[in-house]
Each structure stands twice: as structure tokens, then as C-alpha cells.
Amino acid sequence: MKLITFLGALLLSLQAQAFDLQQLSDQLAKPSVIHGSFTQEKHLRALPQPLVSKGTFVLAKDHGLLWLLKTPLQQDYRISAQGIARRDANGWQLLPNKSAGAEQNRLFLAVLQGDSSGLQRDFELQLQGEATQWKLTLIPRSLLLKQVFTRINIEGGALVQTIELLETQGDSTVLRMQDSTADQPLSDAEQHDFAQ
Amino acid sequence: MRSNTILPSERQLPRLFLILLVAVLALAGWQWRHGAPLSANLMELVPGSTPNALEQQAEQRMQEPLNREMLVLVGHTDRQQAVAVARQLGERWQASSLFEKVQWNLQADLPALREQLLRGRLAMLSAKDRAQLIEHPDAFIQQRVQALFDPFTGFSLVPSQEDWLGLTGRIQNSQPQRGAVQLDIGSGALIADADGKSWVLLRARTTGNAFDMHLPLRVADLLQASRAEADAQGAQLLAASGLLYAANGQQQATREITWVGGGATVGILLLLLLAFRRWRVLLAFVPVLVGMLFGAVACVALFGHMHVMTLVLGSSLIGVAVDYPLHYLSKSWSLQPWRSWPALRLTLPGLSLSLATSCIGYLALAWTPFPALTQIAVFSAAGLVGAYLSAVCLLPALLNGVELRPAHWPLRIAERLWQLRAALLKRVPSAVLLALVLLFCAGGLWQLNTKNDIRQWIGAPPQLLQEAQAVARITGFQPTSQFFLVRAPDQPQLLERLDTLGQRLDQLVNTGKLQGYLALNQLVSRPAEQQQVRDALNRLPQHWQPLLDLGVPASALQAEIAQLQALPTEDIDAALAGPLAEPWRTLWLGPVDGGVAAMVSLQGLNNPALLHAQAADLPGVQLVDRLGDLNRVFAATQISAAELKLLSCGLIVLLLIMPFGVGGALRIVALPLLAALCSLASLGWLGQPLTLFSLFGLLLVTAISVDYAILMREQIGGAAVSLLGTLLAALTTWLSFGLLAVSSTPAVSNFGLSVSLGLAFSFMLAPWAGQQKHAL
Numbered sequence: 001m002k003l004i005t006f007l008g009a010l011l012l013s014l015q016a017q018a019f020d021l022q023q024l025s026d027q028l029a030k031p032s033v034i035h036g037s038f039t040q041e042k043h044l045r046a047l048p049q050p051l052v053s054k055g056t057f058v059l060a061k062d063h064g065l066l067w068l069l070k071t072p073l074q075q076d077y078r079i080s081a082q083g084i085a086r087r088d089a090n091g092w093q094l095l096p097n098k099s100a101g102a103e104q105n106r107l108f109l110a111v112l113q114g115d116s117s118g119l120q121r122d123f124e125l126q127l128q129g130e131a132t133q134w135k136l137t138l139i140p141r142s143l144l145l146k147q148v149f150t151r152i153n154i155e156g157g158a159l160v161q162t163i164e165l166l167e168t169q170g171d172s173t174v175l176r177m178q179d180s181t182a183d184q185p186l187s188d189a190e191q192h193d194f195a196q
Numbered sequence: 197m198r199s200n201t202i203l204p205s206e207r208q209l210p211r212l213f214l215i216l217l218v219a220v221l222a223l224a225g226w227q228w229r230h231g232a233p234l235s236a237n238l239m240e241l242v243p244g245s246t247p248n249a250l251e252q253q254a255e256q257r258m259q260e261p262l263n264r265e266m267l268v269l270v271g272h273t274d275r276q277q278a279v280a281v282a283r284q285l286g287e288r289w290q291a292s293s294l295f296e297k298v299q300w301n302l303q304a305d306l307p308a309l310r311e312q313l314l315r316g317r318l319a320m321l322s323a324k325d326r327a328q329l330i331e332h333p334d335a336f337i338q339q340r341v342q343a344l345f346d347p348f349t350g351f352s353l354v355p356s357q358e359d360w361l362g363l364t365g366r367i368q369n370s371q372p373q374r375g376a377v378q379l380d381i382g383s384g385a386l387i388a389d390a391d392g393k394s395w396v397l398l399r400a401r402t403t404g405n406a407f408d409m410h411l412p413l414r415v416a417d418l419l420q421a422s423r424a425e426a427d428a429q430g431a432q433l434l435a436a437s438g439l440l441y442a443a444n445g446q447q448q449a450t451r452e453i454t455w456v457g458g459g460a461t462v463g464i465l466l467l468l469l470l471a472f473r474r475w476r477v478l479l480a481f482v483p484v485l486v487g488m489l490f491g492a493v494a495c496v497a498l499f500g501h502m503h504v505m506t507l508v509l510g511s512s513l514i515g516v517a518v519d520y521p522l523h524y525l526s527k528s529w530s531l532q533p534w535r536s537w538p539a540l541r542l543t544l545p546g547l548s549l550s551l552a553t554s555c556i557g558y559l560a561l562a563w564t565p566f567p568a569l570t571q572i573a574v575f576s577a578a579g580l581v582g583a584y585l586s587a588v589c590l591l592p593a594l595l596n597g598v599e600l601r602p603a604h605w606p607l608r609i610a611e612r613l614w615q616l617r618a619a620l621l622k623r624v625p626s627a628v629l630l631a632l633v634l635l636f637c638a639g640g641l642w643q644l645n646t647k648n649d650i651r652q653w654i655g656a657p658p659q660l661l662q663e664a665q666a667v668a669r670i671t672g673f674q675p676t677s678q679f680f681l682v683r684a685p686d687q688p689q690l691l692e693r694l695d696t697l698g699q700r701l702d703q704l705v706n707t708g709k710l711q712g713y714l715a716l717n718q719l720v721s722r723p724a725e726q727q728q729v730r731d732a733l734n735r736l737p738q739h740w741q742p743l744l745d746l747g748v749p750a751s752a753l754q755a756e757i758a759q760l761q762a763l764p765t766e767d768i769d770a771a772l773a774g775p776l777a778e779p780w781r782t783l784w785l786g787p788v789d790g791g792v793a794a795m796v797s798l799q800g801l802n803n804p805a806l807l808h809a810q811a812a813d814l815p816g817v818q819l820v821d822r823l824g825d826l827n828r829v830f831a832a833t834q835i836s837a838a839e840l841k842l843l844s845c846g847l848i849v850l851l852l853i854m855p856f857g858v859g860g861a862l863r864i865v866a867l868p869l870l871a872a873l874c875s876l877a878s879l880g881w882l883g884q885p886l887t888l889f890s891l892f893g894l895l896l897v898t899a900i901s902v903d904y905a906i907l908m909r910e911q912i913g914g915a916a917v918s919l920l921g922t923l924l925a926a927l928t929t930w931l932s933f934g935l936l937a938v939s940s941t942p943a944v945s946n947f948g949l950s951v952s953l954g955l956a957f958s959f960m961l962a963p964w965a966g967q968q969k970h971a972l
Contacts, residue, residue, distance in 0.1 A: 040347055046357030047747050053345045073342060121276060122382030144384045147306045169355040173347065 019130045021116045027131060027158065029115075031182030034059040034159060038067075038177050045170040057177070060186055063194040065109060078193060079109055092196050123152070132157045158182075202537050206592070213589035217486065220582075224493050233501040250788050251820060254681050254795050257782050259438075262675075266415065266437035267667055268398040272430060275394040279383045281431040282396035285422055289400055294414055300398040301384035305775055310353050312774025313364040318726045319766035320776075321363060322370035322718075326725065330732040333739040341742045360748055360756055361736075371776065372718060376672035390670040393432070397671060402439060412443035436664040444660060445941075449504040452939050457511040460932035464518050467927065472525060472602050479594045480521035483583040486590075487517040490582025491575040498574055499567075506571045508936075508944060512951075513576050515932030516554065516900060517583035519925045521591055523547050523907075526921035528600035529607050530913025535599075536592035544588070546910055549855065550903040551584045553848050557899015560844040561892060564833055569892060610920035617963060626964065633874065640877025646834065647885035657940075674711060677823050678804055680796040683788075683816040687767055690792050691722045693816050697796060700810045711800025719780045720771035733760050768794075830888050837888065841895045845869060848902055856909065864905040864965055868898040871957035878953050889943045890950035893933075897954030900929060904958050909965040919963065926959040 038057055041050040055069040064080030076087040085092040110119050119125060122145055123138035138152040146168070153164040159182070163175040186194070227233055270285060272278035286300035313320070321329070329336050340362045354364040377386045377397055386397040404411045419440070423433045461481075468477050491510055495502045524543045528534035531542070540547075555577045562573035621629075668674045680697060684690035694717035704710035721729075736757065744750055764770075772781055785793040801807070804824055811819045845865050852861035872894045879886055904922045911918045933955065936948025 040345075042344065044356045046749075046752060049747055051344055051746055067347070069345065073345060075342060075346070077347075142382050142384060144302070144379075145382060167355075171355060175347070 019127070019134065021120075021125060021127055023131065024127060024134060024136065025116045028156075028160065029061065031159070032061045033184065033186050034180050034182050035184050036159075036177050036180035038175055041174045041176075043172045043174070050174075058186070058190050060190075060194060063186075066190060066193055076193075080194065092193075202596070206537050209589040210593040213585060216585070217590075220489060220493055223497070224489060227493065227496045233496045234507075235501045235503050250683075250785065250793060251681060251818075254679070254785060254793070254820065255822065257785070258677075258679055258795065258797065261782075262438040263442075264402050264404075264439075266400045266402070266419075266435060266439055267671070267673070268400065268419075269388070269395040269434040269667055269670060270398060270426065271391075271393040271395045271432040271434065273393055275380070275387065277429070278387070278394045278396045278431060279380065279385050281426055281429055282385060282398050283383075285426070285433075286398055288422070289398075289418065292418055294402060294411065294418060295400045296403050297401045298398065299400075300386075300396060302379060302386060306353060308775050310364075312776050313354055313367055314358065315763065316367065316720075316766060316771060316774070316776075317359070317363040317760060318729045318763050319720045319771055320367045321721065321729060322366070323721070325363075325366045325370060326721065326729055329736075330728055333732065333736055337736075337739050337742050341746065344746065357752065360743065360753055361733075363760075372712060372714065372779075376670065388670050388672075395434070395670050412439045413446060415439050416443035416447075434663050434667050434670070436667040440660055444657065446504065448940055449508050452508050452936075452941075452944070453504075453511055455938070456508065456932065456935040457514065459935045460511070460514045460928075463931040464514065464928050467924070467931075468525075470603065471606050471924065472528065472600055474598060474600060476595060476598050477525065477600070479591060480518060480525060482591055482594065483520055483587040484514050484517045486586040487513055487579035487583030491579030494578030495571055495575045499571060502575070503568065503571055505568055505941075505944075506575050508939070508941075509572050509947065510575045510579070512932040512936055512948075513579045513583075515929040516576075517579060518928045519550070519903070520547055520583055520587035522924050522928065523550070523587075523921065524592075525600065526917070526924055527913060528602045529920060530917045533599055536595040540588065540592045542912060545855065546906055546912075547584065547588065549851070549906055551580060552851055553902040553906075554580055554899050556844050556847050556851070557896055557902075560840045560895060560899070563840055564837055564892070565829060566833065606920055606924075607916060610923060611916040613923075614916045614919055614963075633870070637873050637877040640880035641873075642880065643883070644876060644880035644886050646831075647887055672711075672800075674800040676798045676801040676804075678798060678801065678807055678819060678821045680798075680807075680811060681793065681818045681820050682796060683791055683793045683818075685791045687792055688722050688724065690794060690816075691717050691720070691768075693814065694794065694796065695722075696814060697810065697817055701796070701798075704806060704810070709802050709806055710798060713796055713798050714779060714783065715796040716768055716771075716780055716783055716794050719777055720766055720768055723765045723767075726765050730761055733757055768792075834888050834891055837891045837895060841872075841891075841898060844895070845898060848899070852902075852906075860909065860966065864902060864909060867905045867961045867965055868901040868954075868958055871901055871954055871961050872898055874957040874961075875950055875953035878957075879950065884946075884949065887943070887946050889946040893947045893950035894954055897951050897958065901954065901958030901962070904962040905965040908962040909967065911967055915963075922959060922962050926955050930955045 035058055036056065038055055040053045040055075042052075043050045053069055053073075054071050055067065057068065058066040060066075064078060067077040067079070069075040069077070078085045078087075078092060083094055085094045087093070109115075116125060119138060122142060123140055126137040126139070128135045128137075134156060136154040138149075138154070140146045140149050140151075148168060149165060150168050151166045153162075153166070154160060155162045159177070159180045161177055161180075163177075165173045167173075268285070270278050270282040272281060282300045286298050289295055290298040328339075340360075343362055343365065344356065352359075352362075352365045353368060356362075359365070376390075377388045379385075380387045388395045388397065402411060402415060415437075416439070419433070419435055426433045461484075464484075465478055465481065468480055469475075488510075491513060492502060495506060523546060524536070524539040527539045527543060531539055558573045558576040558580070560573075561569045562577075564570070682690060682693050682697065684693050694715045698713075698715055698717055701710060701713050701715075705712060734757070737753070740753060743753065768784055771777055772784055783795045783797060785795065798807075804821060807819050807821070811817045845868075849861045849865050852864055856864060875894055875897070876886065879890060884890075904926060907922050907925070908915075908918050930952055933948055933951040937945050937952055939945040939948060
């Protein structure tokens with residue numbers, strides 16, 4: 001009972017403090033290009049240690065996301081309005097639009113770009129903290145989505161720092177984005193990658 | 197005078213007829229005890245050439261969704277609005293009690309899906325994945341490692357620790373794409389994006405089928421109301437269903453029966469009143485009513501029910517049935533004072549001949565392979581007998597004591613026409629006229645082209661067709677009416693045959709000639725193939741080092757292999773049990789005549805001719821192409837119809853030799869034939885195609901117009917009076933058949949047009965029937 005009153009008070013105070021979803025959206029949508037590196041940890045329930053992979057990413061507001069996996073294996077991905085593509089020896093290959101997968105990727109982009117209106121449709125959003133350090137919790141609304149995720153936690157400051165996906169099955173994935181910078185424009189190679 | 201009194205036999209006739217009438221009425225009452233024995237099933241009208249029960253069963257299975265399901269797309273520029281409107285619509289329709297099931301969102305039963313995927317890991321693996329596992333196990337393991345790191349593979353239904361080898365994920369990903377519709381994971385709705393709008397798919401399954409007499413209309417009404425509601429919310433509805441065609445067909449039939457029947461009735465009654473100027477002459481309509489009653493009773497007695505199309509075409513019988521009383525009523529212009537019984541006595545031979553020739557003409561239709569025409573033939577022939585009997589037995593008694601003093605103007609018109617003809621003949625001899633007519637015929641026939649298509653039976657408004665096309669385009673669901681029927685002695689051989697057929701169909705898909713297909717071998721593989729997977733899995737431990745490197749415990753992998761080895765071999769029945777099998781379920785026909793059978797359904801076909809080649813040399817594989825078969829039957833029937841026409845003419849000649857002699861009989865039959873030829877030529881000049889139905893129309897008109905030639909040849913009461921009688925008969929017949937020409941069903945309107953033309957020419961040519969030297 002005490003906890004609920006505490007949370008209630010906290011939420012009220014958050015509203016009063018006025019760092020709200022709109023501001024977060026605006027803040028995340030500001031930079032047009034973000035470069036950075038990432039560490040991905042896949043925690044599988046049955047494995048003692050997580051599957052860790054590393055790489056770099058480029059998030060461009062008008063184009064989408066390049067996700068370049070470097071270790072332990074090399075694989076490039078691109079998420080854009082057209083869908084998700086994987087690079088092989090012949091260049092970018094658009095993956096078949098498997099309905100549920102495509103939807104998940106739309107979510108992923110929405111998260112990174114702070115498109116809260118897109119997220120609010122499917123999730124209940126709870127925002128805590130302030131502009132320099134905030135935490136956004138996404139709880140699925142629909143029955144179907146609840147069967148897949150229990151929760152998604154996103155933390156960050158000026159930019160998104162970690163995304164944690166907690167699956168209903170007990171597995172989870174943590175994406176940590178480090179050294180993100182909004183200073184560099186798209187390189188020619190990157191522009192080329194988005195253009196194809 | 198003896199001829200003006202009533203014979204004793206004539207006193208008995210009305211009584212006997214009334215007894216018959218009461219009996220028929222009682223029979224009709226019994227037939228209608230459960231409501232109207234009417235049917236609107238279009239497929240009952242076309243030739244049932246299906247030779248075996250299995251094919252028929254398969255066909256019914258394929259048609260069932262068309263006749264019971266409705267696909268609706270709810271479109272809105274805003275995705276959320278579209279979902280909201282679809283939800284509202286779905287709830288309203290579900291509450292309407294018209295539908296067994298209304299589905300606008302996917303309530304996936306994930307535990308059941310998981311269970312099926314795990315159980316089907318050997319049997320449901322696609323051919324491509326199976327080949328990789330057997331031939332390139334290293335690559336298979338490598339792909340699995342990649343997938344474990346891939347953040348974008350989408351969620352897999354089965355957690356990794358239950359399926360380290362990733363077989364369920366592969367099965368999930370190899371499921372055939374179902375059109376352009378995608379799952380909106382938030383709402384569970386199925387959505388397609390097109391034309392700047394989001395379209396939510398809603399499927400509704402009705403409680404009855406399209407051939408129920410009331411359901412389609414209620415569904416169409418509900419749709420219309422929903423459309424208005426959606427409009428108010430800025431949303432657009434697109435619907436496609438066989439039910440809508442049925443509803444439209446029924447509304448159209450009702451409208452046309454009203455127009456044709458009503459129009460003919462009003463026209464004929466007016467004509468009777470204007471010509472004979474006695475209220476009681478309206479009793480001449482009694483034979484029409486009796487005819488309708490006899491026709492309906494005979495039809496239901498023979499076929500169990502009556503089709504609405506029979507009613508539409510049958511309503512034209514009104515004009516033919518009224519000819520019998522007209523035969524003796526029109527004698528009032530020459531026979532004064534006119535008395536009913538003597539007038540009848542005078543015209544009875546002609547009446548009887550007319551009944552015989554008309555019946556021959558109608559019954560010739562019954563020998564065509566079209567159930568529709570058989571029904572119409574039976575309806576009409578029974579109707580004519582009824583009309584004849586009432587005209588001969590009952591009507592004279594009803595008109596007893598009536599003295600007809602007909603108006604003079606019709607006779608003056610007939611006299612004027614006769615004079616015109618005489619004047620024309622004075623300048624241009626008959627032989628020259630004949631040559632001109634033949635020239636006209638040759639020119640017209642030169643331009644005549646034929647057209648036969650089952651679609652002529654359906655007068656679907658363009659809006660329905662456009663909507664159905666839009667639904668097909670947006671969803672990507674383009675079911676074709678053709679399908680393959682595959683038979684084999686047992687399940688493994690059936691799957692093998694499906695594999696062979698599938699390889700050929702894949703080629704068509706790859707070259708863009710076919711959009712896709714659905715076959716059971718996509719769902720479950722042969723027992724031998726399942727065994728191959730088991731063997732390959734046994735060899736896998738030599739290749740799975742990369743998985744061990746990730747930290748996957750060797751014991752877990754060992755346990756999984758042991759579990760996979762223990763999975764029982766799945767057969768078709770087992771594979772069809774789970775939720776993933778839903779699209780395939782209708783394809784399985786199960787054990788039949790000592791073997792098993794299944795269907796292969798097709799999507800988005802461009803060229804049906806290609807399909808025949810696919811099945812040609814495959815044992816047990818048969819293409820079922822009902823539409824194509826029907827169109828071929830149409831073309832073949834056209835020839836047999838022409839033969840029937842000649843045969844019926846031959847019969848009529850034989851019948852007429854007795855009263856008119858060989859020369860007279862030939863002449864009487866030649867005139868309707870010439871009239872038919874002129875009508876054909878006119879179709880050519882008018883740019884109208886010759887269809888099977890126009891040919892049937894001409895077949896009929898030959899029989900009817902023999903009557904006119906007989907009337908003119910007998911010339912009872914003088915040439916002008918006979919011409920007037922012919923004119924009246926032709927006018928009443930035309931009033932009912934001609935109105936068919938306005939029908940929006942191409943088949944019916946074609947029929948009406950050719951009969952109208954035939955009647956006009958028959959009337960014009962009838963005076964050349966010559967004059968019979970009467971012995972009396």
C-alpha cells in the first residue's frame with residue numbers, strides 16, 4: 001500500500017517536474033545522424049553466459065538504421081521503411097516481410113528515434129527521470145504482444161544508451177550503445193548503403 | 197342452327213377440367229407446404245458433367261468458402277481508425293446472428309502453435325532446409341549460429357533451449373506468404389497497405405450459404421448499412437463474396453419477373469380490352485394463370501424445386517398462353533354473331549396443331565445438356581398444355597352468352613397492311629423479294645460472330661466486380677476456380693505425386709505465370725524424407741562444434757537429438773491437426789475408393805491453358821477446370837442445338853403433312869426457318885454476338901411461328917382477319933418475350949432479343965404461307 005502511494009506521488013511529481021514524453025521525443029528526434037558502437041548480450045535461459053556480440057551502428061533520421069555486426073561474426077543489417085535487409089556477397093538482400101518480424105523492427109526504429117506516438121499505440125509508456133538521465137518502460141497492451149514481451153526498458157540521456165528486451169519465454173536481450181555521437185554526417189559509403 | 201347450340205360433350209368438359217384443376221391445385225399446395233420450392237443456385241443451371249462423386253466432392257469443398265464467406269476490407273488513411281472501424285463492424289456483425297464467425301483480428305493460440313512446431317520438426321521441414329541439413333550440415337550449423345546472434349530475426353515461437361538446432365524457426369519462416377496482408381502485432385488485426393490507406397481485413401462466415409433464399413439479401417442489406425456507417429467515419433468498405441452476387445441475382449430476378457410479368461400482363465389485358473371492348477374478355481387471362489400453375493407444378497414434381505431463372509424466362513409464357521383464347525376470340529371479326537363454343541369448334545384443329553408444334557419446339561430445348569433449359573422446357577410445355585386445356589374446356593363456358601362486338605380499327609389496320617402488301621407485290625414479285633431477303637441474310641451472316649461464356653449467365657453490376665478486383669489486388673488473395681485433383685493408392689505416394697506436380701508449378705511461379713499454390717506436401721513430407729532427416733540428425737554431432745563454442749552444453753544438444761529421433765513419423769492427418777495447418781485443411785479429401793486424394797489450390801493464374809500441360813503426363817493428377825469445361829460445353833451445345841432445331845422442324849413437317857400435304861407442310865416450316873435466318877442476319881447487322889441463348893431463342897421462335905403460318909394458310913374468315921389474328925398473337929408473344937430483352941443478365945436479354953427479332957420476321961413472312969383449299 002505504501003509503495004503504491006509512493007509511486008503515485010512519484011508520478012505526480014514527475015508530471016510537475018515536466019520532463020514528459022513529448023520532450024523526450026523531441027530530444028531524441030533532434031540529431032539527424034548518430035554514429036556509435038554497440039554491445040549486444042543475448043541472455044538465453046539455458047546458457048550460463050550470454051551470447052555477446054559487438055559492432056557499430058548508424059542511425060539516420062531520414063533513412064533508417066545500419067547495424068554492422070563485427071564480432072564474433074560479421075554481418076551487416078539495414079532497417080528502413082522498405083523493411084529489413086541483410087548484406088551478402090551480392091549486396092543488400094531484402095528479407096521476406098515476415099509479418100511479426102517486420103512489426104518488431106518497426107518498433108525497434110520507433111524506440112531509437114523516440115517516436116513515442118508510434119509506441120503508445122502498442123505499449124503503455126512510463127517515463128522516469130530527467131532529460132539528462134531518463135528511463136522509459138514499455139509494457140505491451142495487446143494480448144498478442146504480451147505473449148512475446150513482458151517489458152522493454154530503455155535508458156538514456158541525450159541519446160538512447162541501453163535497450164533491454166524481456167521476453168515472456170524468459171530470454172532477454174540487452175543492447176548497449178556506447179560512444180554515440182551526433183556530430184558526424186553520413187559518409188559516402190553509408191549514404192550508398194542507405195540508397196540501395 | 198346446330199352449330200350455335202352447345203353439344204352435350206361441351207357441357208361435361210368444364211366440369212371434368214375443374215376436377216383436374218382442383219387436383220393440380222391440391223398438388224401445388226402440397227408442394228408449397230414448406231414454403232416456396234425455389235432455388236437460386238447458379239450451378240444447378242449449367243451442365244452437370246461431373247462424372248464421379250469425388251470430383252463433385254472436391255468441387256463443393258472448393259466452392260464452399262466462395263458461397264459462405266465474405267471478405268471485407270476496411271480502409272482508412274489512419275491505421276488506428278481503420279482498426280477501430282473494423283473492430284466496431286466485427287462486433288456488430290457478430291451480434292447480427294447472420295454469421296457463424298466474424299474475424300477481424302488474429303487470436304493466435306501460441307502454446308498450440310509451439311506444440312505443433314515442436315512435434316512437426318521432422319515432418320514439416322521444408323524441402324530446401326531438409327536438403328541443407330542432409331547435404332551441407334556445416335552450413336546448416338553456421339546459419340543457426342548466425343541466427344542466434346541476429347537481433348532482427350523476429351521473435352521465434354519456440355525458445356532456444358527447446359530447439360537449439362532452430363528447426364522450428366526454419367519451419368516458421370518457410371510457411372507460404374499469405375498475400376500482402378500483414379499482422380499488426382499491436383491489435384492483432386490483419387492489415388494491407390495500398391492506395392495510401394491501411395486496409396483491415398475482416399472475414400465473415402455466414403450461417404447458411406449463398407443459395408439460401410433469404411440470407412444473401414439480409415447480408416447485402418447489412419453490408420449496405422455498414423457501408424453508410426463507415427462512410428460517416430471517413431472509412432471505406434470493400435467487400436467480395438459469392439453471397440453478394442447471389443443477393444444481386446435475386447434482387448434482379450425479382451425485379452425482372454415483376455417487369456416482364458407485370459408488363460406483359462398489363463399490355464395484354466389492355467390489348468384485349470381495346471380490341472374486344474368487353475370486360476368479360478379479360479377472362480381470356482384464365483388460361484395464362486392455369487398455364488403458370490401447371491408449369492410450376494410440373495417443374496417442382498420433376499426437379500424437386502424451381503429455379504428463379506426458370507421463373508424469369510417462364511414468365512414469357514404469358515404471351516404464348518394467351519394465344520389460345522385469341523385464336524377463337526379473333527374470329528369475332530368475321531363470325532357474327534360470335535358464340536364461344538361454335539368459335540372454338542371452328543378453330544380447334546388449328547389450336548391443337550399449334551399446341552403440338554409449340555410443344556415440339558419447347559421440348560427440343562429439353563434435350564440440350566443444360567438443366568436450365570430442361571427446366572424451362574418442362575415448365576413451358578406443361579404450361580402450354582394447361583393453357584390449352586383451360587382454353588378448350590373451361591373458357592368457352594365462362595364466355596358463354598357473351599356476344600363479342602370487336603372494335604373495327606384493328607381490322608382496318610390489318611386490311612391496310614394487306615393492301616400495302618398487295619401493292620408491293622404488284623411492283624416487286626415475290627421471287628425478287630426473296631432474293632433481296634437472301635442478300636440481306638448473306639450480308640448479316642457475314643458479320644455475325646459467336647460468343648460463349650459462362651459469364652453471360654451472371655448479370656453482375658460492374659461495381660461488384662470492381663470491388664472484388666480491388667479486394668484481390670489489395671490482399672493478394674486471387675483464388676482461381678481451377679484446381680488439381682490428385683489421387684494415389686496411399687499417403688506416401690500421394691505426397692510423391694504432389695511433389696512432382698509441385699516442381700512443375702514452382703516453375704510457373706518462378707516465371708510469374710502463377711502467383712502461388714497450396715499443396716499438402718508443403719505442410720508435411722513423406723515418411724521416407726522424414727527418415728532421411730533422422731539419419732542426417734544422427735550425423736550432426738560431427739558438425740556442431742560452432743554451437744558448443746557458443747557455450748551450448750553438449751548434453752543439451754545430445755538430449756535434443758534423442759528427442760528428435762523419438763518423434764513419430766507424421767502422416768497427413770496428424771499434420772493437419774495443429775493450428776498452422778488451417779490453410780491446408782480443405783485440401784485433404786482423405787481415403788476414397790481404395791486410395792487417398794487431395795487437391796492443390798491455385799492463386800493468381802494468368803493463363804489456364806498452361807495448367808493442362810502440367811497435368812498431362814502425371815499419373816493420378818487431374819486438372820478440374822469447371823469454367824473451361826463449361827465454355828467448351830457451350831460451344832459444343834451450339835452445334836447440337838442447331839441439329840435439334842432441324843430435327844424439330846422435321847417433326848413439325850411430319851405433323852403438318854396430314855392436314856396440309858407435303859408441299860404445304862414444307863412451306864409452313866420453311867417460313868419460320870427463313871425468319872430465323874433473317875434474325876441471325878439482323879444480329880450480325882446489329883453487331884450483336886450469336887450466343888447459345890440467341891440460338892435457343894430462335895429454336896423456340898421456329899416452333900411458335902409455325903403457328904402464324906398455319907393461321908395465315910387456313911385463312912378462316914378472310915386474309916385480313918387471319919392477318920389480324922396473327923398480328924395479335926405475335927404482339928402478345930412479343931410483349932412478354934420482348935421485355936426479356938431489357939434483362940440485365942446477358943443470357944436472358946440475348947434470348948429476348950433473338951425471340952423478338954424472330955417474331956417480327958415471322959409475322960412479316962407469314963402471309964407467304966399460301967392458301968389452303970378447304971374441303972368444307
